Amino acid sequence: MKTRAWAWWAASWRATRAARKLLLPRNPGKGRWNRTRRPYGPGCRPRARVSKKKVAQGATLVYLDEVGFSLKGVLRRTWAQRGKTPVVRLPASWQKLSTIGAITSNGQFLQRTQTGAVKTGDVLAFLNHLLKHVTGELVVLDNAAIHRAKAVSAFVEAQDRLSLVYLPPYSPEFNPIEKVWAYVKRNVLGNFCARTTKELRTRLRAGWQRIRYIQLPQRLMAATSI
Template structure:
């Protein structure tokens, strides 16, 4: 029996078409694609355009500390969204715990599409993948966030939920994010992004 490859790296943008062909083939065979990424949210807020009195620059008072929340999240080829949000940075242990969560909630083979971050390539992460037959990784080319549709989820949240919003505490920020996760599921944003991604690649 041939050894199961646990990870694939397509190296550069010229491999994009081959990457997509590989994904489509696996989906046709019944696999679920899982587009995974991490993002950070701080008390600093996300500045957007706003109205103001002519000649007067609008000012917003911000808290003196830059505490942050980090989210590891994923959207699947069948339109589901998963996330886990915590204080501080995402570490390799958080990645493997998130993999466990995905394996519990998704049946069949999982092909996880992700970037080349160190936490994705750590010994702990690779060891976890090698011991779970249903799980394999596909690494995106460097500097290619446009190939991962979950980046558009993060952009939506920063623009629509956090734009010009300055949380006074981590608790307030987390509450805002909880509402954002509920909202994007309600409007079926993950499914719309997946459908758009598939049409673009045809």
């Protein structure tokens, strides 16, 4: 009985610690977690000025990104009986689902999940989705190369309510939605063995509901400043 109680306490403590790590950015210089609120680096000051001006005028910031989920699964540490190594069996398949999603400065979370890779047409469809579900002027912050396509630029220029600001390449720490993807991979898909993309989609659907239920986007934005 004591062993079970200890296991439950340890699991709860680890979950709390993981949530703190997710919300607090890491200072690589000091090697510890801190509460510095800097979503932009020194090279992003022009972008920060543009965003601050737009927000002061009532615009909504939208952090946009894409992520892929495959049937290969996400392995995590787990509890097991001493001397017996847990085995996770996965299908030999390269099938995957792709999600394009966004969180807004007021805590909204929007996503679209599909089979295969996200293409230019899917990006345009999602931007239309944003314009439909988020009111007012939107400033989309993004760093995906595919979103620099001519069709995307032309679409943005044709929209009075929409402007696009590119974040520096290879800088996921500037985009808080990356922490949403990390949460899903660790806490929703960890050690989950989907046999088909249908099973994976069902699991992700539950994950998106959990994201909204625990108000993760709102908590992330509360820990982020422009």
